[in-house]
Amino acid sequence: MALDDPHTRPPEPPEADGPRTGSAAADVLPFPGDQALPCGRLLSRVWEQAQDEAPAADPHTVSCPHCREAAEGLATVNAATRALRAVDPPGLHALADRVMNAVRTEVGLGRLLPLADPDRDLRITESAAAKALRQAADGVPGARAATCRLTSAGEGTDIRVTMTLVAMLDRPLPERVHQVRRAILHSAGQDLGLAVTAVDISVVDVLEPWPPHPGAGIRTGGGA
């Protein structure tokens, strides 16, 4: 059922969708227009099984000629469905640019932060500074920035950075967090010219490979 798209979830195991239990026609209420095959199975159930479950999951359908014939009745539709999935829909290639152009017209300046040059009163938007600091954190292998907020830290141009991270667990976290802190301070000072005097970092999730491998178990999704 899944698209030929690495980001689409692989087909669910049958139990995840809670298939209707009881294969015999008598166990379930038929849908309007449903019919019982000569073997007693409902057509709707045979089609569901054929579409959703692994072949040979049910010994009856493997050997029953009526079920096989019913399942094969969907072959033409299935072939056309595969063709539909395989083709890029028209307009796909221009769509992302169109969307991002529309989004960028909505982006406001947001909050301004002072750079560490009080004489000239230079400022940078929080979003631009956050983007640069996230990139710095991303540059540390095994770490990726999630949220990044910059606030004024007391008087003058002092700035406090509060970042949440997702990190792999192949190395001790304190070491990785230390690297991220150094990367943030370096980027803030060298790339941006911000006087960052405090960096608060929280690791909020485990970083796992993306796209997830089918059957690799439940992914945390990196949500913070």
Add this chain to the structure above:
Amino acid sequence: MIERTASPRLECDLPDGLLAVRAAEGDEDSFAVLVRRHSRSLLTLACCMLGNPQDAEDAVQDAFVSAWRRLPEYRHSAEFRTWMYRITVNRCLTMRRRRLSPLSLNTVVEPVAGDAWSQPDRSAERDAATVALTRALAELDAGQRICWILREVQGLPYREIAHMTRTSEPTVRGRLFRARRSLQEAMGPWR
């Protein structure tokens, strides 16, 4: 100096949830990755639902812009993909209602024409089957069509489809059955 192995397109390997967190803080680059990652399936969904590529593009663009505005409120209770599907399905339904309202109920949405979907390297047979399927889809009841597309084209689980269409799983299964039956009958000549 910090050890750097970063590639210029680091965001591309980030999971959706993390990209959505960053986008919610105004990071356009992260949102752009989400847009590229999900455009194809959302546009296929909208094309199947609306039967018209231009309307489908508009629907998906509107859905993404709406998502961008609402990202700060997105609470990650559903996966980003599911959340986007919901926004897109709602957008398509609204567009269909608007488009159909001044017309007769008997008006059938014009199916996607061959020239819209066709590409030079596609075989004529696959082309014909795709057009026939799109035509058959356009004649389905709207509820059946959504359930069928979400299940058979997008591969979503029944519970997500039920949630998205605000019905129950048995209703989704019933609609799927009737959709399969109608499509099988309509596609008979292509066997």
